[in-house]
Amino acid sequence: MESSLTSLSPSDIAAIVEGRHGNPFAVLGVHAGDKGLIARAFIPGAESVETLTFGGKSIGMLSRIDDAGLFEGKISIRKARPLRYRCANAQAEWLSGDPYSFGPVLGPMDDYYIGEGSHLRLFDKLGAHKIVHEGVHGVHFAVWAPNARRVSVVGSFNHWNGARHAMRLRRDTGIWEIFIPDIGEDEPYKFEIVAKDRKTLPLKADPFGQRAELRPANASITTAPLAHDWGDQAHRAFWQQADIRRQPLSIYEVHAGSWQRGPNGDFLSWDELADRLIPYVVDMGFTHIELLPISEHPYDPSWGYQPIGMFAPTARFGRPEGFARFVDGCHRAGIGVILDWVPAHFPVDEHGLAQFDGTALYEHADPRKGFHPDWQTAIYNFGRREVIAYLVNNALYWAEKFHIDGLRVDAVASMLYLDYSRKAGEWIPNAKGGRENLEAVSFLQQMNRELYGRYPGVMTIAEESTSWPKVSHPVHEGGLGFGFKWNMGFMNDTLRYMARDPVHRRHHHDDIRFGLHYAFSENFVLPLSHDEVVHGKGSLLAKMPGDDWQKFANLRAYYALMWGHPGKKLLFMGQEFAQRSEWSEARALDWYLRDAPAHEGVRRLVRDLNQLYRGRPALHARDCEGEGFRWIVADDAANSVFVWERRAPGEKPIVVATNLTPVPRPDYALRLPQGGLWREVVNSDAAAYGGAGMGNGGSVTADADGHVRLMLPPLSTIMLEPA
Structure with missing residues (x-):
């Protein structure tokens, strides 16, 4: 039975029960009546509603003013305060906190910094956060949707009814917020958004959600603040003080879903990965693990490169706390963790960022700037300060909450050029008429400036495949501000050379030499990454020419x-033991290959190379500076021999000599940097690595001027160090 005593207009009542009201806080909650305060609540399914304080005191009964579940009544309190309702029908009785009896959580300073685009703690403000507000436990939700007509939080706690928890709009910023009392963690939720044209959009996951459902489900999940007792102080203190350019950096690139699998082919949890992967990486001598993207993503074959939940570690491997334990375990073992990070594009799945509030909010409206033709994905609008803030905050979030050691930024070239993968007429020039994406440049500079400024010891690495200048130079010098850049030229040139039959290599000597012309123009990482062992390219071993003996010798x-x-x-996982087949994300690596001496020999070599690289400053301390390199033999194309010296101030030099033909060179003459006894510290043809065991008996002696005659084994590289 409806009451006729309400002061609400029929249009207000209809708008509330139909979920169309633009400002439900003006109607629901506590309001002034003719003789004191009244309360209004919309609780579908209730037949009676008693009003309580959060202390449990009864302060009045509400009358139903609409059969859909809208109630109103006088309450016996003098001052507005948070309310809770005891609701009942013929089947049940339950308590329901009133979100409309609470004031806002965000404040004017949040509005100011958000509006300015300079808020650097957005991950603590937007999304879903379990907090105590006005003395009551609950969850605060906030989302940016400036062009929406209405935004509601929906979940199992309100039967996914968008009329129940419509949010408050903060008009200055376009952010909608609501505090819902009496709910906690583990609650799936989404946002129901009504666009300006009054159409209700497909339910949207939370852009700032810090936990998500396991695919194919795709709701966000409320979570408590990350609870982990970190024990990595020594690790972080070391890297905060170190000049990383002069430290050994040997990265093991890992796809967490296919490094190993459980007995039934299922994914390992973060804890299981920690138990297996960390000891393996420590034993192998790598300094860092680089994880292919672990942000939540809907499609396994994207390998994580089409993320939707940028703030949520994927549910494939467990809860966010598990990832924190994994990172901490790596740090306690002396291993850094780098995340592959994808700000270049995002998928257009309907629960994601695309057309988020019914408009092109995160992406450009014009497909010539907002749609990626290669990947059929959307491109962030790098000219919008709120989008920049979203991405910069995401970079800061991983460093702040999960103590990550670095971000490898994917597809930087696609961000830098407006005509990337586009034909004439398919792109829009910049304000100066050029092809450079000046807005993306500004974003990358800001991201690097903020990350390096706030988290010393954290590095950024650009996957950038063009000759864009100063990628790894400081912003104040006109650079993009990255710490390092992937050396795609080294990878392409040397793999092309190694794939040739050795009889033809003499004609392509520059494929090895050319990279040294620019090797010190940037701070380079030499990548043999997942990109080289997918899409029909085969494994690294499969690229090598010749029979099995030659393939293994070439690879070593x-x-x-x-x-x-x-x-x-x-080095990408599996290549350290010469995986034969092309990598697939759908199955584990072929670990049984380690039972074969040739494969295990390659693994031993990589382990020993890592130990040598880390233990000899000549091999790492001047990786990025020309003074650390000198050619000894650069022009012996006829024999496909290269010899160079690696050095660092005050340290023993290392001479690297490589013979890339299957012909042994038993009496090869050259001049070492100094006379005396030189030890052979690495020989890729050693029997322990599966080679023939040719070499120099462990050492050679040069005359006073450094002249020496070496045995260069076939298809081999040796390294010499003064005794």
Whole structure:
């Protein structure tokens, strides 16, 4: 039965019960009546509603003023305060906190910094956060949707009814917020958004959600503040003080879903990965693990490169706390953790960022700037301060909450050029008429400036495949501000050379030499990444020419050449034991191959190369500076031989000599940097690595001027150090 005593207009009543009201806080909650305060609540399914304080005191009964579940009545309190309702029907009785009896959580300073685009703690303000507000436990929700007509939080706690928890609009910023009492963590939720044209959009996951459901489900999940007792102080203190350019950096690139699998082919949890992966990486001598993107993503074959939940570690491997334990475990073992980070594009799945509030909010409206033709994905609008703040905050979030050691930024070239993968007429020039994306440049500079400024010891690495200048130079010098850049030229040139039959290599000597012309123009990482072992490219072993003996010898020689070459190192998982088949995200690596001596020999070599690289400053302390390299033999194309010296101030030099033909060179003459006894510290042809065991018996002696005659084994790299 409806009451006729209400002061609400029929249009207000209809708008509330139909979920169309633009400002439900003006109607629901506590308001002044003719003789004191009244309360209004919309509780579908209730037949009686008693009003309580949060202390449990009864302060009045409400009358139903609409059959859909809208109630109103006088309450016996003098001052507005948070309310709770005891609701009942013929089947049940339950308590329901009134979100409309609470004031806002965000304040004017939040509005100011958000409006300015300079708020650097957005991850603590937007999204869903379990807090105590006005003395009551609950969850605060906030989301940016400036062009929406109405935004509601929906979940199992309100039966996914968008009329129940419509949010308050903060008009200055376009952010909608609501505090819902009496709910906690583990609650799936989404946002129901009504666009300006009054159409209700497909339910949206939370852009700032810090936990998500396991695919194919795609709701966000409320979570408590990350609870982990970190024990990585020594690790972080070391890197905060270190000049990382002069430290050994050997990165093991890992796809967490396919490094190993459980007995039934299921994913390992973060804790299981920690138990297996960390000891393995420590034993192998790598300094860092680089994880392919772990932000939540809907599609496994994207490998994480089409993320939707940028703030949520994927549910595939467990809760966010598990990832924190994994990072902490790595740090306690002396291993850094780098995350692959994807600000270049995002998928257009309907629960994601695309057309978020019914408009092109995160992306450009014009597909010539807002749609990526290669990946069929959307491109962030780098000219919008709120979008920049979203991405910069995400970079800061991983460093702040999860103590990550670095971000490898994917597809930087696609961000820098407006005509990337576009034909004439398919792109819009910048304000100066050029093809450079000046807005993306500004974003990358701001991201690097903020990350390096707030978290010393954290690095950024650009996957940038063009000759864009000063990628790894400071912003104040006109650079993009990255710490390092992937050396795609080294990878392309040397793999092309190694894939050739050795009889033809003499004609392509510059494929090895050319990279040294620019090796010190940037701070380079030499990447043999996942990109080289997918999409029909085969494994690294499969790229090598010849029979099995030659394939393995080529690969060992190549690895030793790379570890002796200027630049930090990166190797994708499985290539350390010469995985034969192309990598697939759908299954584990072929670990049984380690039972074969040839495969295990490659793994031993990589382990020993890492130990040598880390233990000899000549091999790492001047990786990024020309003074750390000198050619000894650069022009012996006829024999496909290269010899160079690696050095660092005050340290023993290392001489790297490589023979990339299957012909042994038993009496190869050259001049070492100094006379005396030189030890052979690495020989990729050693029997322990699966080679033939040719070499120099462990050492050679040069005359007073450094002249010496070496045995250069076939398809091999050796390294020499003065005794």
